[in-house]
Amino acid sequence: DSGVTQTPKHLITATGQRVTLRCSPRSGDLSVYWYQQSLDQGLQFLIQYYNGEERAKGNILERFSAQQFPDLHSELNLSSLELGDSALYFCASSGNGSSYNEQFFGPGTRLTVL
Amino acid sequence: KNQVEQSPQSLIILEGKNCTLQCNYTVSPFSNLRWYKQDTGRGPVSLTIMTFSENTKSNGRYTATLDADTKQSSLHITASQLSDSASYICVVSPRSSASKIIFGSGTRLSIRP
Numbered sequence: 001d002s003g004v005t006q007t008p009k010h011l012i013t014a015t016g017q018r019v020t021l022r023c024s025p026r027s028g029d030l031s032v033y034w035y036q037q038s039l040d041q042g043l044q045f046l047i048q049y050y051n052g053e054e055r056a057k058g059n060i061l062e063r064f065s066a067q068q069f070p071d072l073h074s075e076l077n078l079s080s081l082e083l084g085d086s087a088l089y090f091c092a093s094s095g096n097g098s099s100y101n102e103q104f105f106g107p108g109t110r111l112t113v114l
Numbered sequence: 115k116n117q118v119e120q121s122p123q124s125l126i127i128l129e130g131k132n133c134t135l136q137c138n139y140t141v142s143p144f145s146n147l148r149w150y151k152q153d154t155g156r157g158p159v160s161l162t163i164m165t166f167s168e169n170t171k172s173n174g175r176y177t178a179t180l181d182a183d184t185k186q187s188s189l190h191i192t193a194s195q196l197s198d199s200a201s202y203i204c205v206v207s208p209r210s211s212a213s214k215i216i217f218g219s220g221t222r223l224s225i226r227p
Contacts, residue, residue: 002157002159004157041219042203042217042218042219042220043158043203043217044217045214045215045217056214058214088155090157090158092157102148102160102163103160104160105157105158105159106157107156107157108155108156108157110155
């Protein structure tokens with residue numbers, strides 16, 4: 001158990017809909033990262049937050065957005081969903097926001113868009 | 115363009131045998147290189163992390179090596195066990211942008227009894 005929690009575990013929705021994925025980092029970790037992993041694909045970095053502020057952006061679509069709240073939990077919002085958005089979405093956390101720190105991954109949320 | 119390439123894409127070996135997975139990267143300069151193990155449908159778990167000045171790092175039956183001159187890393191697994199069946203991912207962090215780490219596509223390892 002990495003100490004990172006993600007909810008929900010599974011999510012099934014329809015095209016055009018909007019969903020919110022939630023992540024709670026390890027106790028004490030200030031940085032949260034979001035990743036997308038499509039079937040049989042590698043992990044794609046989406047976005048990073050550090051202590052409530054956006055720190056880095058990767059290949060995140062404009063239909064996607066994220067935020068980190070004062071209690072350090074983070075939410076990833078996916079809107080106007082398309083079939084191709086079906087994937088595993090992982091959240092990871094680390095201590096001080098630098099990738100020098102090991103990232104601890106949550107169990108993921110499996111999103112299925114029908 | 116910063117890239118991380120892993121080989122082989124997939125590998126099947128018998129339980130008890132050793133194997134070596136390869137990672138070639140073009141990220142330069144880089145800060146650190148990590149190997150992760152990812153069980154199917156689960157989050158990746160860190161196995162080793164090496165800075166650019168380190169040559170080798172061990173974690174039980176897992177030993178990672180790094181050659182910064184040739185920009186190659188390898189992960190050696192000794193006395194493989196059925197539980198080693200997983201994807202192994204090489205991850206490199208550029209020194210210029212510590213947050214934009216680059217993931218390899220992974221090697222899928224299957225251990226057969």
